[in-house]
Amino acid sequence: MPPTLGALLRTPRLRLRLLTGEERLDRRVGWVAVSELTDPTPYLAGGELVLTTGVRWTDSVPDHRDYVRRLADRRVAGLGFGVGVVLEETPRPLREAAAEFGVPLVEVARETPFIAVGKEVSRLLAKEEYEGLTRAFAAQRELTRAALAGAPSIIDRLARDLHAWVLLLGGDGAVTHAAPAAARRHADVVAAELPRLRQAGVRASASVETGGQRVSVQPLATGRRARGYLAVGAGGPLGSDERTLVNAAVSLLSLELERGGRGPSVHAGEGVVVALLAGALDPLHEGAAPLREALPSEPVVVGVGAAAGAGHPPAGVLVAEHEGRALLLAEAATPGAVIRDVLDGPIGVSGPSGYADLDTALAEAERARAxxxxxxxxxxxxxxxxxxLLGMAETPVGARMAKDLLRPLSDQRTGAELLASLRAYLASAGRWDAAAEALGVHRHTLRYRMTRIRDLLPGDLDDPDYRAELWIALRVRGVE
Incomplete structure (x- = not known):
């Protein structure tokens, strides 16, 4: 959630003073918008703290009441008026209009630059995001621990963390577990959506309302078949952290249904493999032995293909389709023939990896597929x-980046000459005599070219990071 107006007012260094709206300090501030327009609302999305000095306001122009009414209609978080720039104090008509329309009005001291208010909101937003991620990861760890006791424990934990009711339904729509138990009364409403979900496929989800609550229904898929459904009912829309937790539960429940059915040698649900590769599932957790039993043994490889093939994955191989491609997780000893059977090409395969390094393995597989x-x-x-590192850059994406980086030089009439001069200069660590000798030109000629190169390139050639990028780009482009 964004920071509140009250949190900003409690920051001493900002020297903010509340003039009206004390009862609205819990309003969330999504951003800070500095505007001197007499009507900034076309450029606002709602939730902003609008800051102005009234520089365009004259005795005859401002209609404070109309100005504040527009801000109220746009549902801004508040209005900040900077004193000591144009006016020495906040205009009384502005105070009266803010009180009338319920817009919190804050006076910003002359010593406080507007940018300082913006930076504080940005800092609080980043802090809130970090804390949200920390809570989400902690909740996912607890959810994974609950999975060790089976699907009912996952449902109970999810309901507790979301402060919502949760239903687990089998493939036939029958309720297998409810948290709390009274949530079973919503089963008929959820079951009515299942025929449409079955027709839409395992990647579809549904959203319905019952008893004033919003209900999200998602399939628990194994391959192309839904083996069950998860329904979550809450008083309002779920936040991003809560949706992440639901997705983790879908992954765990899909894996649990898979283990309880034909075992791990089947197509895994999309959420299982994706959650593993994204780090949402932690098979290395201190008590996660049952979870590890359903997964390929380490070391493993990650594969990326165009789509899942027609072949049935053998033991030790998990396959899922995600975002228009197929992902594979398999034991490192899996033969290439098996990979070709369960993935359609072109196919990229990573090197052997442990579960702690699956993100690196996925990047390797993507590079190999490119x-x-x-x-x-x-x-x-x-x-x-x-x-x-150079090998990692020698991909289609790296080639495009190299081309863009060197474009200011290559687009010149003497582009080949400039690129060769830059390469010689970098290869000789900036030693003029050595670089000129390598090129077969006089050192003054090289100095002239390097001056032109410095003028054309947007970066600083004295920056070692920029020089390193240029060197890799020259190598990728094959400039000699």
Whole structure:
């Protein structure tokens, strides 16, 4: 949630003074908008703290009542007036209008730059986001721990963390667990949505209302078949942290249904594999032995393909389709023939990895697949590609970035000459004589070219980070 107006007023260094709206200090401030327009509302989204000095206000122009009414209609968080710039005090008509329309009015001292207020809101937003992520990860850990006791424990924990009611339904729509038990009375409303969900497919979800509450219904999918459904009812829309927790529960429940059915040698639900690769599921948790039993043994490899193939994954292989591609998680010893059978190409495969490094393995698989797309297709393993940081840059994406970085030089009539000069200069660590000798030109000629290069490039050649980027770009472009 964004910071409140009250939190800003309690920041001493800002020297903010509340003039009206004491009963509205709990209003959330989504951003700070500085505007001297007589009508800034076309440029506001709602929830902003609007700051102005009234620089365009003259004795004959401002209609304070109309100005504040527009802000109230846009549902701003508040209005801040900077004194000591144009006016020495906040105009009384502005105070009266703010009180009439319920817009909190804050006086900003001359010593407080508006940018300081904006920075404080940005800091509080970042702090709130960090705390939200911390809460979300802690809740996910507890949810994973609950999974060790089975699906009912997941449902109970989810209901407790969301302060909502939760239903777990089987593939036939029958309620298998409810938290709290009274949530079963919503089962008929949820069951009425299931035929539409079945028709829409396992990636669809539904949202309905019952008893003044919003209910989200999601399938628990194993491959292309829903083995159950999760329904969550709350008094209002779920926040991003809460939605993340629901997605983690979907992943855990999908895995639980998979283990309780045909075991791990089937297509995993999309949420399971994606949650593993995103770090939402932690199979290395201190008590997560049952979770690990359903997963491929370490070391594992990650694969990325165009789509899931027709072949049935053997034991030790999990496959899911996600965002127009297929993801594979398999034991490192899995033969290439098996990977080609369960994924459609072009296919990229990472090197052996532990569960703690799945994010790196996914990046490796993406890089290998990019090489497969550029080449003849088939299966490309990351071990077959050039190594090191330079190897990671030698991908289609890296080539495009290199081209963009060097474009100011290559677009010139003498582009080849400038690129060669830059490469020689960087290769010789800026030693003029050595670089000029390598090019076969006089050092004054090289100095002239380097002056032009400095003028054309947007970055600073004395910055080691920028020089490193240029060097890698030159290597990727194959400039000699």
């Amino acid at each position: 090489a497969a797309l550029e080449g003849e297709g088939g299966v490309v393993r990351v071990g077959d590609l050039p190594g090191g």
